[in-house]
Amino acid sequence: MSDAVTIQNAFARRAYPATVPASGSISGTVDIGGVTLTGLVTPGTLTNGTLYFRVSVDGQTYAPLYNPFGSRVQVLLGSSRAYPLDPTDFLSWQYVALETPTNEAAARVIMLVGRGI
Numbered sequence: 001m002s003d004a005v006t007i008q009n010a011f012a013r014r015a016y017p018a019t020v021p022a023s024g025s026i027s028g029t030v031d032i033g034g035v036t037l038t039g040l041v042t043p044g045t046l047t048n049g050t051l052y053f054r055v056s057v058d059g060q061t062y063a064p065l066y067n068p069f070g071s072r073v074q075v076l077l078g079s080s081r082a083y084p085l086d087p088t089d090f091l092s093w094q095y096v097a098l099e100t101p102t103n104e105a106a107a108r109v110i111m112l113v114g115r116g117i
Contacts, residue, residue, distance in 0.1 A: 013038070018097070027098040027110070029059055033095045035114035036087040037096065043108050044080050047102035050067040051075045051110070055093035062097055065089065091117065 009088060013084050014035055016026040025048075040051075050073050053065040065073045088094065 012116065013053065014114050014116070015038050016114065018110050018112050020098055020100055020108045020110065022105065022107045023103050025100045026054065029056075030096045030098075030112060031059070031094060032090065032096055032112070032114055033094040034116060036117050037085045037090040037112055037114045038087050038102075039082060039084050039113040040052050040075065041082045041111040041113070042077055042079055045106070046077055046108060048102055048106045049077050050101055052099040052101075053078050053089075054097040054099050055090075056092065056095040056097075059095045062095070064099075065093075087115065 016030045018030045020027045034058075052072060054062040055065045056062045067073055067089060073083070073086075075083050077083075096112070098112060
Protein backbone atom coordinates (compact mmCIF):
# COMPACT_ATOMS: atom_id res chain seq x y z
CA MET A 1 0.00 0.00 0.00
CA SER A 2 1.35 3.39 -0.97
CA ASP A 3 1.56 6.39 1.37
CA ALA A 4 0.87 8.67 -1.59
CA VAL A 5 -1.78 11.34 -1.29
CA THR A 6 -3.63 11.77 -4.60
CA ILE A 7 -4.37 15.42 -5.15
CA GLN A 8 -6.76 15.11 -8.13
CA ASN A 9 -6.70 12.03 -10.38
CA ALA A 10 -4.33 9.35 -11.63
CA PHE A 11 -2.47 11.83 -13.86
CA ALA A 12 -2.47 14.69 -11.35
CA ARG A 13 0.17 15.54 -8.78
CA ARG A 14 0.79 13.18 -5.87
CA ALA A 15 2.69 13.82 -2.65
CA TYR A 16 4.89 11.21 -0.95
CA PRO A 17 6.42 11.65 2.52
CA ALA A 18 10.07 10.55 2.75
CA THR A 19 11.45 10.42 6.29
CA VAL A 20 15.17 10.71 6.99
CA PRO A 21 15.44 9.27 10.53
CA ALA A 22 17.09 10.95 13.51
CA SER A 23 20.81 10.09 13.54
CA GLY A 24 20.40 8.71 10.02
CA SER A 25 21.29 9.86 6.53
CA ILE A 26 19.06 7.70 4.25
CA SER A 27 15.28 7.82 4.15
CA GLY A 28 12.95 4.90 3.97
CA THR A 29 11.91 3.61 0.56
CA VAL A 30 9.32 5.57 -1.41
CA ASP A 31 7.43 3.62 -4.09
CA ILE A 32 6.75 6.06 -6.95
CA GLY A 33 5.58 3.46 -9.48
CA GLY A 34 3.61 5.13 -12.29
CA VAL A 35 4.79 8.59 -11.27
CA THR A 36 7.83 10.71 -12.01
CA LEU A 37 9.07 13.16 -9.40
CA THR A 38 8.63 16.83 -10.25
CA GLY A 39 9.42 18.59 -6.98
CA LEU A 40 9.99 18.45 -3.25
CA VAL A 41 9.17 20.49 -0.16
CA THR A 42 11.52 20.69 2.83
CA PRO A 43 10.53 20.89 6.51
CA GLY A 44 11.09 23.89 8.77
CA THR A 45 14.35 22.55 10.18
CA LEU A 46 17.20 20.70 8.46
CA THR A 47 20.68 19.65 9.56
CA ASN A 48 22.05 19.20 6.04
CA GLY A 49 22.19 21.58 3.09
CA THR A 50 22.41 18.94 0.36
CA LEU A 51 20.06 16.14 -0.66
CA TYR A 52 20.95 13.22 -2.93
CA PHE A 53 18.76 10.52 -4.46
CA ARG A 54 19.18 6.74 -4.45
CA VAL A 55 17.07 4.68 -6.86
CA SER A 56 16.05 1.06 -7.35
CA VAL A 57 14.06 -1.10 -9.75
CA ASP A 58 13.33 -3.81 -7.15
CA GLY A 59 13.19 -1.96 -3.81
CA GLN A 60 16.16 -4.00 -2.55
CA THR A 61 19.29 -2.84 -4.36
CA TYR A 62 19.85 0.92 -4.54
CA ALA A 63 22.35 3.00 -6.49
CA PRO A 64 23.18 6.71 -6.32
CA LEU A 65 21.31 8.60 -9.06
CA TYR A 66 23.47 10.31 -11.68
CA ASN A 67 22.36 12.34 -14.68
CA PRO A 68 23.53 11.49 -18.24
CA PHE A 69 26.41 13.98 -17.88
CA GLY A 70 27.98 12.04 -15.00
CA SER A 71 26.93 14.37 -12.17
CA ARG A 72 25.15 13.07 -9.09
CA VAL A 73 21.58 14.39 -8.95
CA GLN A 74 21.34 16.68 -5.94
CA VAL A 75 19.39 19.58 -4.48
CA LEU A 76 21.01 22.31 -2.39
CA LEU A 77 18.52 22.69 0.45
CA GLY A 78 17.11 25.34 2.71
CA SER A 79 14.40 25.01 5.34
CA SER A 80 10.72 25.51 4.44
CA ARG A 81 11.29 25.69 0.69
CA ALA A 82 9.85 24.11 -2.44
CA TYR A 83 12.14 22.92 -5.24
CA PRO A 84 11.43 21.71 -8.78
CA LEU A 85 13.01 18.46 -9.96
CA ASP A 86 13.78 17.34 -13.51
CA PRO A 87 11.14 14.66 -14.20
CA THR A 88 13.38 12.87 -16.72
CA ASP A 89 15.79 11.95 -13.91
CA PHE A 90 13.12 9.73 -12.31
CA LEU A 91 11.24 8.18 -15.27
CA SER A 92 13.07 4.83 -15.10
CA TRP A 93 12.78 4.13 -11.39
CA GLN A 94 10.04 2.69 -9.20
CA TYR A 95 11.73 3.19 -5.83
CA VAL A 96 13.50 6.25 -4.46
CA ALA A 97 15.32 6.96 -1.21
CA LEU A 98 16.75 10.28 -0.09
CA GLU A 99 20.31 10.62 1.19
CA THR A 100 22.02 13.41 3.12
CA PRO A 101 25.82 13.71 3.42
CA THR A 102 25.71 13.51 7.24
CA ASN A 103 23.20 12.31 9.81
CA GLU A 104 20.14 14.43 10.59
CA ALA A 105 19.83 15.65 14.20
CA ALA A 106 16.12 14.68 14.27
CA ALA A 107 13.71 12.86 11.98
CA ARG A 108 12.91 15.01 8.91
CA VAL A 109 9.95 14.50 6.60
CA ILE A 110 10.56 15.76 3.06
CA MET A 111 7.54 15.74 0.79
CA LEU A 112 8.22 14.44 -2.72
CA VAL A 113 5.80 15.63 -5.38
CA GLY A 114 5.19 13.56 -8.50
CA ARG A 115 3.02 13.49 -11.58
CA GLY A 116 1.46 10.47 -13.26
CA ILE A 117 3.14 9.18 -16.41
